[in-house]
Amino acid sequence: MTALMLAFSVGVLAPPQSTLAAWTDTEYGSGSLQAGTVNPPTNLQCTAGLLTPPTFSWNLPAGGLTRSGFTWSLSGGFSGGGNLGPTAASVTVPGGLLAIGSGTFQLVANGPAGWTSVQVTGSLGMLTALLYFCSVP
DSSP, X not given: OOOOOOOOOOOOOOOOOOOOOXXXXXXXXXXXXXXXXXXXXXXXXXXXXXXXXXXXEEEOOOSSSOOOEEEEEEESSOOOEEEEXXXXXXXXXXXXXXXXXXXXXXEEEXXXXXXXXXXXXXEEEESXXXXXXXXXX
């Protein structure tokens, strides 16, 4: 019988070493970089009363990035909201969205690429089925 003998060699890899290689090509680009802000509406006001659901009005933002419109929403026990055009300066909250109690009205200006302004807020609600109220900070 012949004995078969296999010999295995086990090698150990050396750890990676740093190099002095560097990029030597020069690359150029062109274009422009712009920064901006979507300015929020200013001077938020509201009116409400007997059989008069809350109407919020504001001054259009001055300067900043071009607006594509406004988005308003309700919270604090109320749900609802919508989108308004870029020159809208008021919205009346439908009475059907409110119940006896209070909540918050939120408004943001919309800009390019999904950017929005900081939120402006007011309070609103119903005291009875016919008497609405609102206020702004």
